[in-house]
Amino acid sequence: MKKEILSVRSLSFEYEKNIEIFSNISFSLNKGEILGILGPSGLGKSTLLRLITGLEKPKTGEISYYDSILSSNKIFVPPNQRGIGLVVQEKALFPHLSSLENVKFGIKGSNREKNIKAQNFLKLLKAEKFADSYPNSLSGGQQQRVAIARALAPEPDLVLLDEPFSSLDKDLREELRRETKILFKKTNTSSIIVTHEMEEAKDICDKIIKLEQGKILNLTI
């Protein structure tokens, strides 16, 4: 039986008073599973990821990670204590750090350990060639490889990806999502991918949910 890693129960969120983004949302994710969240823009897909990482606080509901509660009416674990990785569409690489230093940023341990681990992850993402390059000299695809390596390097059990491939061209997008899927399966990392493309979701995800008018629809692949 697969172990449940993340559980979201009756989650509601509003930006300002009375502007409700979604309400009463529930879903769960098992270890090693890839979940796709589909839906049109502006309906709160990214907000859902921000709630799971702790970058936003829900109005009501509960988020559990393994056996601990991350967010509820009484408990709120700050984002830097949750151990959940995040990859955003704009990559958000630190422009003053090289690719290797970017990947090292979240790793704990001695400098030697950090170097070895960061280089390994760059290699897994086929990004070892530009380890010493700065973000502004990399292409969009190269930057996204480094961003994924950076999120995976601290070895979180769960990585959230917010439209990670949307700014890339078609061929590169397909190549990178294929490699990402293989990597997640190989490292048994659970992940949630927000996308607005059904084809992408089908290609990479084990299960898909759709956000529509503030509610969740379960879709079968």
Place this chain on the structure above:
Amino acid sequence: MIKGYPLSIFWKSVPAVLLLIFLAPLGFVLLSLFGEFGDNWNHLINYVLPNYVFNSIYLVLGVSALSLILGVGTAWFITNYDFSLRGWFEWAIILPLAVPPYILAYTFTGLFDSYGSANELIRIIFNLENNFVIFPNVRNIYGAIVVFSFTLYPYVYLTTRMAFLNQSRSLMEAGKLLGLNNQSLFFKLAIPMVRPAIIAGLALVIMETLSDFGAVEHFAVQTFTTGIFRTWFGMYDLNTAMQLSSMLLIFVTFFIFLERHERTKMSFSYSSSTFKKTKKTKLTGLKNVFAFLFCLIPLLIGFVLPIIELTNWALFFPSENFLSKNILNSFLNTIFLGILAAIFCTFFAFYINFLKRFDKSYLLKTSSQFLSLGYALPGLVLAVGIIEFFAFLDNNFLKHFLDVFLVGSVLGLILAYMIKSYALANNTIESGFSRLSSSIDDVSLTLSKSKFEIFFKVHMPLMKTSILTSLILVVSEVIKELPATLILRPFNFDTLAVITYVYAAEERMYEAASPAMMIVLIGLVPIFFLSKTIRYSRPGTK
């Protein structure tokens, strides 16, 4: 922005305490509005107040327009085009920042008065009669507009240039592909995208213009500040002077909030990772000459001419040596005060803007806005506010418990400089932070970094240029500050600005030239450094 991750009350209370200290002297000034309005108000309203208002507005409009053209124009040419001596202009264009408006005003009259150096030179060269005058009279509002614009345009240049440097080439290329010509690219794409930076620079120019006293007084232009000074020292009516200051403060407050409102309407975040450096277009022929002259003229008027005149006075009519004990002491005092005030201002501006990234509370936002208001205060009014505030603390607390006095101590000066210069530090740091995408903070947090680590490992290295710019702007502001220093300095404690003023007020221009030159020279050192850093200010550029 991390809404769900509130900061502790302790961290949030620091800006509130600082705001309280900043507001206290202003409170004493504003309280005067609730006191009695004396008989002098009849005279003011009937004879001079309309002039103060009209001249102040006219001056601000003129200086804004000219500074906008000079600052944005030079920034655009230097960032996007390759023309004769462009590399030289890149660092030289901000040199006028080292010349305070009152020093440029002294040298302007020295040059362009009927018997000034420029008219004399023309008469000698062309063998003209002794009463022949070629240059127009500069002791009027137009002279003041020119003086302020040509010393203050670097504020607009600095903020706009930083924004242009961060403008990705791909955006301009996209504009070209959509059919925009060079002119349309400038007005429809480049300018709207850097509008917050332009407004920030212009706000600095306007506030500096409104709070100046030395230059407008020298040109005999009646503005609010000269009115306040005359009411205080001419009519010996401190209360009416404070009431006039309150009116000026209310006017500037309205302007600041208008500017803030405009700025919040346009939130620009540059996605640093996808940045492509601007490729410069080579200019030839008339276009090359035009760009060259456009950059040369402000530099000539704002820096070269006053330096020539000061050098002429200091070297050919020397009466006080650069290394005399008097000047050396004043130099050390000036540097000590400048560095101390710059460190405090920059630290607090960085700290408060850092907090604002994580907490969008109304208290924090308004604290930051109110802290910047002090820049609008004329130095002499601020000085009176501080004296009254310190006297209140001395008489009610310190005298009884600690047996120390704040009035007459160097603390009054530091506080005055901090209140006056905080806006400079804040505008620079805030503008720097606005270019850092909030995704960078989000990702740092999910990589298990505390706010403390984000502060030191991410923001500090990325904000190096902004921090340096802030330090330099505050130091150069403190070096030039005159009225507050005159009133608040401890006994026998002179600064370069004070001795320059004392000599100039006695029409001893040759004696004033040496300390004035030193003010300019001290202001130059950080400016050279700043020019070089700005050139490589793009994060990740080695």
